[in-house]
Amino acid sequence: MIDLNKPINFIQNIIDSDLASGRVVEIVTRFPPEPNGYLHIGHAKSICLNFDLAAANGGRCNLRFDDTNPETESPEYVDAIIEDVRWLGYNWSGNVRYASDYFDQLFEWAKFLIKREKAYVCELTSAQTREYRGTLTMGGRDSPFRDRPASESLDLLEEMRSGGVEEGKMTLRARIDMQSPNINLRDPVLYRIKKYPHHRTGRVWSIYPSYDFAHGQEDALEGITHSICTLEFADNRVLYDWFIKNLPVPATPKQFEFGRLNINYMVTSKRKLKQLVDENIVDGWDDPRMPTLSGMRRRGITAQAIKNFCKSLAVAKTDGVVDIAQFEYFIRDDLNKHAKRVMCVLEPLKLLITNYSADHVEDLSIPYHPNRGDLGYRRVPFTSEIWIDRNDFSEDQALSRKKFKRLVIGDYVRLRGAYVVRADSVIKDVNGIITEVRASLVPGTIGKNAPEEIKPRGVIHWVSEQYSVDCCVNQYDRLFSHPLPESGDESFVKFINLNSLKVIYGCKAEPELAKAQMGENYQFERIGYFCLDNRRKNDDDLVFNCTIGLRDNWSKT
RNA sequence: UGGGGCGUCGCCAAGUGGUUAAGGCAACGGGUUUUGAUCCCGUCAUUCGGAGGUUCGACUCCUCCCGCCCCAGCCA
Numbered sequence: 001m002i003d004l005n006k007p008i009n010f011i012q013n014i015i016d017s018d019l020a021s022g023r024v025v026e027i028v029t030r031f032p033p034e035p036n037g038y039l040h041i042g043h044a045k046s047i048c049l050n051f052d053l054a055a056a057n058g059g060r061c062n063l064r065f066d067d068t069n070p071e072t073e074s075p076e077y078v079d080a081i082i083e084d085v086r087w088l089g090y091n092w093s094g095n096v097r098y099a100s101d102y103f104d105q106l107f108e109w110a111k112f113l114i115k116r117e118k119a120y121v122c123e124l125t126s127a128q129t130r131e132y133r134g135t136l137t138m139g140g141r142d143s144p145f146r147d148r149p150a151s152e153s154l155d156l157l158e159e160m161r162s163g164g165v166e167e168g169k170m171t172l173r174a175r176i177d178m179q180s181p182n183i184n185l186r187d188p189v190l191y192r193i194k195k196y197p198h199h200r201t202g203r204v205w206s207i208y209p210s211y212d213f214a215h216g217q218e219d220a221l222e223g224i225t226h227s228i229c230t231l232e233f234a235d236n237r238v239l240y241d242w243f244i245k246n247l248p249v250p251a252t253p254k255q256f257e258f259g260r261l262n263i264n265y266m267v268t269s270k271r272k273l274k275q276l277v278d279e280n281i282v283d284g285w286d287d288p289r290m291p292t293l294s295g296m297r298r299r300g301i302t303a304q305a306i307k308n309f310c311k312s313l314a315v316a317k318t319d320g321v322v323d324i325a326q327f328e329y330f331i332r333d334d335l336n337k338h339a340k341r342v343m344c345v346l347e348p349l350k351l352l353i354t355n356y357s358a359d360h361v362e363d364l365s366i367p368y369h370p371n372r373g374d375l376g377y378r379r380v381p382f383t384s385e386i387w388i389d390r391n392d393f394s395e396d397q398a399l400s401r402k403k404f405k406r407l408v409i410g411d412y413v414r415l416r417g418a419y420v421v422r423a424d425s426v427i428k429d430v431n432g433i434i435t436e437v438r439a440s441l442v443p444g445t446i447g448k449n450a451p452e453e454i455k456p457r458g459v460i461h462w463v464s465e466q467y468s469v470d471c472c473v474n475q476y477d478r479l480f481s482h483p484l485p486e487s488g489d490e491s492f493v494k495f496i497n498l499n500s501l502k503v504i505y506g507c508k509a510e511p512e513l514a515k516a517q518m519g520e521n522y523q524f525e526r527i528g529y530f531c532l533d534n535r536r537k538n539d540d541d542l543v544f545n546c547t548i549g550l551r552d553n554w555s556k557t
Numbered sequence: 558u559g560g561g562g563c564g565u566c567g568c569c570a571a572g573u574g575g576u577u578a579a580g581g582c583a584a585c586g587g588g589u590u591u592u593g594a595u596c597c598c599g600u601c602a603u604u605c606g607g608a609g610g611u612u613c614g615a616c617u618c619c620u621c622c623c624g625c626c627c628c629a630g631c632c633a
Contacts, residue, residue: 167631371596
């Protein structure tokens with residue numbers, strides 16, 4: 001599975017030279033999610049990169065929540081994220097860490113900067129701050145509070161911290177360069193007032209550090225050697241380095257950026273995914289149509305498939321769009337190897353075998369997997385009345401054997417794992433709808449080919465009517481009808497595919513599926529891969545989610 | 558118009574002065590098959606955003622041009 005020919009990525013190259021030059025002795029990385037939403041496939045790429053890079057170099061990787069904005073964060077997200085990382089199979093070094101663990105230290109460092117006249121409390125409103133910042137092409141103007149005495153800033157900061165100042169009235173800013181062509185350096189905000197309870201520190205703080213003031217210092221505190229983030233943070237790197245240089249931090253982490261993962265027909269923006277959840281466009285963060293890890297898990301996509309996919313991805317600085325077919329390849333690839341084969345009829349049509357005794361039952365033994373003997377066999381009862389899928393039968397005898405490898409009046413077909421049968425006639429209701437097909441089997445064809453002159457058109461799946469179990473199947477189509485739903489403005493909701501969920505009731509499954517286990521993947525032969533849905537009302541309800549259909553070359557033509 | 562980043566097959570992507578320009582996905586042929594699945598075999602860039610230049614020799618170095626992405630949150 002792992003492509004040994006795949007060259008090492010540019011970050012590994014950097015690690016190699018850092019190790020060779022002695023800049024670092026142990027590789028330490030970190031996965032730093034903000035707990036303001038659920039993890040999605042894009043995060044999976046980052047998780048794999050960080051954990052695998054550390055492991056490949058004998059280092060370690062931390063899991064750290066960047067919880068610097070209590071207004072948008074919650075313990076629900078913390079728990080979900082931890083579960084998802086575990087599900088992927090990764091173990092972080094030591095305890096789960098939080099930016100909030102370092103609030104005291106960060107505050108001390110803020111005062112350190114003030115004392116060295118590298119930070120000041122600013123009383124510009126947010127609108128004024130924006131105005132003073134200048135534009136992309138023009139420099140900004142210095143804040144009138146820029147040169148106030150350190151002692152004054154120190155007192156004010158203490159007042160901000162203790163809740164004595166209204167939200168929006170003051171910020172702590174770094175004193176860098178209002179003329180910098182890099183806007184991040186135009187006296188960035190280090191602390192802002194938020195009188196909002198934090199999910200871990202409660203109401204202890206009335207001010208919270210900004211991402212820029214927190215992230216690099218957290219990395220330094222944890223001894224992170226390679227701080228890997230996505231491309232949009234490239235401009236923040238000089239600021240990251242500025243703090244590391246101007247603060248008495250215990251280490252010198254370095255930031256490296258790579259291109260985030262985009263997949264067509266998907267949306268990977270926590271903000272937008274949250275919108276889908278909040279507006280009830282989907283069933284929740286774990287809706288099987290969502291690109292979230294929890295949604296994909298519920299859909300039946302395996303952690304291994306996601307990891308294999310992520311590892312196949314290049315780590316580079318280009319921001320491309322990966323074809324969803326590439327992801328689907330890895331989903332099928334893993335499922336094909338591991339899923340047990342069973343039979344299930346989605347749209348039942350009765351087939352009566354007229355030359356088979358009505359009270360006879362044959363206990364057939366059929367392998368769980370065509371090329372994995374280690375998975376063993378299952379018992380499948382064969383009776384005279386069976387269910388076949390309606391679209392596996394046609395009255396049109398003119399249909400060529402090449403175009404329709406299924407049952408046609410007057411011709412033969414193999415019942416998977418059982419006999420070869422010939423369709424003889426049909427019975428219709430008053431509306432002309434076929435209600436039953438009458439057929440005759442060719443004796444002695446179980447496990448053997450039919451006589452030379454009988455050439456079955458193909459193989460179809462079936463289920464004994466008497467022993468079948470009823471089930472329900474959820475089939476999914478892509479959530480968006482547009483390959484790039486995020487292109488253009490915020491109107492991605494306009495591209496929602498309204499037919500992305502199809503619930504099929506009254507499906508008939510072989511008795512084996514009555515024992516279906518949660519978390520197990522099955523292949524419904526000739527249809528696709530399925531798993532039990534985790535939101536069933538009762539434990540013995542049989543509701544299956546279609547993970548993905550089998551590859552289907554024939555329907556394309 | 559400032560700054561940062563990127564442009565190699567339909568998609569992803571190796572390549573760091575001399576290779577027949579890897580590989581995967583997709584596509585298209587063919588073989589095996591009691592899943593129209595899997596598996597196997599084969600085909601698929603005289604060309605690297607464009608134009609010049611340096612060089613015996615460039616996707617790789619230089620110059621100019623074109624295109625795309627990110628930055629003006631007290632979000633991350």
